[in-house]
Amino acid sequence: MIRHKRLKHRFVEHIPECLEPGVLYVSMEYATSAHSCCCGCGEEVVTPFTPTDWKMTYDGETISLHPSIGNWMLKCRSHYVIRQGMVIEAGPWSQEQVEAECRRDRAAKRRFYRSSVQEQKKVELSPDKTSKTGFWVNIRNWLNRCW
Known part of the structure; x- marks a missing residue:
């Protein structure tokens, strides 16, 4: 179950140690983003921007990440898409x-x-x-x- 249905973004140089729920921290300098898991479990989710990992789109107001976020190694196993700042729950994977x-x-x-x-x-x-x-x-x- 997704608890945070919207993520506001903050462009930062360094990802902070304590992540505020509902915030997607984006470091362009380090080509990565991080957020507290949208299910509310509090686990840190890191999404590096590389040719084989995630891609970020910033339209001047909102951020989208592609592909989906699959937290398979976390206890919650949450799965969601971040599209234009909205968190869209995706189905579980076997x-x-x-x-x-x-x-x-x-x-x-x-x-x-x-x-x-x-x-x-x-x-x-x-x-x-x-x-x-x-x-x-x-x-x-x-x-x-x-x-």
Whole structure:
């Protein structure tokens, strides 16, 4: 059961030690956000912004996070979406669904970081950084970071 149905946001440099319920703290400098679990259990929920974790959208007034927040390692096992500051309860997941998502997440991280390291090595090994290979690798890396 979701207790906090709306989150106001605060942009901060550092996430505070004590999280106020109903507040989503966002640190752009550290590319992460944190909040007290919306079910009211008081557990800290951290959502890092990375190519394989969460994405944040700020429309000038509200914040959305994608994908959903699944607190599978917490006792409450709450699951919700934060869309335009509203907390939308999502259905519970079975243990099999949680395990499948963990496998998918690990595979996505392996693919992303292996690919990034391999592309960086190609650029470093290229004697002429302006060669077509280096140029296109840099463009692809830039696009991957932006999208």
